[in-house]
Amino acid sequence: MSSQVLSSPDSATGAQQDIWLSTVVRPLGFGWLSDRLPGRIPPSVLYAVLAVIVTNAINLFYTLSTGADPIYMTNPYYALEIILLPAAIVAAHSLHREYNQAMIEMDIKTRATNPDPLLSIIPSWLPWSLLVVGIAIQFIFPGPVSTYGITAMFDNFVVLPFVYTPIVIQFFATYFAIEVLVPIRLWQSDIGIDFLDPEGVGGLRPIGELIKKSYYYIAIGLVGYALITYAPFINWGWTVDAEANLLFTAIWIITIGGVAFGVFVLHRFMYREKREEIHLLKKEFRAHLENPYDVKSYEVPEGDEELVADIEERISRVNATSEYPATFSIWSQLLLSIALPKLLQFVIAGL
Structure with missing residues (x-):
């Protein structure tokens, strides 16, 4: 197809x-x-x-x-x-x-x-x-x-x-x-993911931003729907039935479910890629050590110091990569946009 x-x-x-x-x-x-x-x-x-x-x-x-x-x-x-x-x-x-x-x-x-x-x-x-x-x-x-x-x-x-x-x-x-x-x-x-990403989110910030922006549009639509449905400050001949309340809540829950699913799958994707890369680097790291499983007695063979230091730096870089595709600011903005439509519904439904 x-x-x-x-x-x-x-x-x-x-x-x-x-x-x-x-x-x-x-x-x-x-x-x-x-x-x-x-x-x-x-x-x-x-x-x-x-x-x-x-x-x-x-x-x-x-x-x-x-x-x-x-x-x-x-x-x-x-x-x-x-x-x-x-x-x-x-x-x-x-x-x-x-x-x-x-x-x-x-x-x-x-x-x-x-x-x-x-x-x-x-x-x-x-x-x-x-x-x-x-x-x-x-x-x-x-x-x-x-x-x-x-x-x-x-x-x-x-x-x-x-x-x-x-x-x-x-x-x-x-x-x-x-x-x-x-x-x-x-x-x-x-x-895979980009472990050289200076933002530390595996190069997936554009996807995280897109998830946030797409829900922004959903939030705007829900706010508009709430205003049409509940007609705040209108005191003549307008009533809201139970089906309208149910539909609003259903759309809100379903769209949140979409965000949660996307974030979860991306998290598992990043977790998988990160674990696999660390496994390979650890294997390479130990191949250049004497007594590689004993932290008290392991030694770096003469001549391999620079190579081992480079591997250690790569392991640190991979470890520092987030397992979520967004920064704190993106998450905070997304959570606010998720809460806003439901909060508005509660407020204007009582007017």
């Missing part, structure tokens, strides 16, 4: 390779529009912006024509979706570009015997599989349709599954790839 190559400018041509959603919407006219607009705006971004604006405008005009109050009158926070959905695609593009840059920084093409799995971020089957599941869930568990009539029918059975779901799928496929697939691919690769 082929994989989706990263969305990034080609160094030779300057052309930008498409992410999954761009390949889907390009034949629908968004590719034509993208090619004719200045600034190289990707088709997926154009789709997200126009789709959200057009569908909201249709709903608004229809609601006003029937004399009913639009949803924005009941809950003004719904206007945030006009920002959040396009922002999810912009975030996906950003993560693709930064992953590509991370692979360049880590020199994957040179270090890996088979670099292709690491140079491709999303398998082609992943977003399509998630899309089928997302559409199925939407049809099996639709939102309330009797209260709002035709508008709710249009939202639940057209807009959400076929217009908005592909946007959400694109972001979550990227997030899943970074948090789950990339650590697995590193574990399965032969690149």
Whole structure:
């Protein structure tokens, strides 16, 4: 099965390779529009912006024509979706570009015997599989349709599954790839870790930064979702059901699980590489000693002093390498971003 190559400018041509959603919407006219607009705006971004604006405008005009109050009158926070959905695609593009840059920084093409799995971020089957599941869930568990009539029918059975779901799928496929697939691919690769990394994290800081940034975007989305769901400071006609609370908590837990899985796999990968390197160095070290297992009586043969000192320095360097792919500042920022959405939910749910 082929994989989706990263969305990034080609160094030779300057052309930008498409992410999954761009390949889907390009034949629908968004590719034509993208090619004719200045600034190289990707088709997926154009789709997200126009789709959200057009569908909201249709709903608004229809609601006003029937004399009913639009949803924005009941809950003004719904206007945030006009920002959040396009922002999810912009975030996906950003993560693709930064992953590509991370692979360049880590020199994957040179270090890996088979670099292709690491140079491709999303398998082609992943977003399509998630899309089928997302559409199925939407049809099996639709939102309330009797209260709002035709508008709710249009939202639940057209807009959400076929217009908005592909946007959400694109972001979550990227997030899943970074948090789950990339650590697995590193574990399965032969690149090892960089023990000469002056930051002491095995040369994996770019991956640690990417994990942190991808969760930043999740945190922003959860904050937006919390504002839309709980509508703080709105005191008229807006209620929150138990399902909304459950969905928020479920998304929060699942996304944290992704971070925890990625960090755990990377930790085991770094631990394995470090143990193997130390084992080899210890074996080489003892080969140049007399009485190598007796710390009281071991001796360095004459002429081997410089070689043994060099091996000792390499052992110290390997020992000093962390078994986690990030610095303390990255971890502290990540933990804060994990706690923030849930803390905000508790606060605004009580307003």
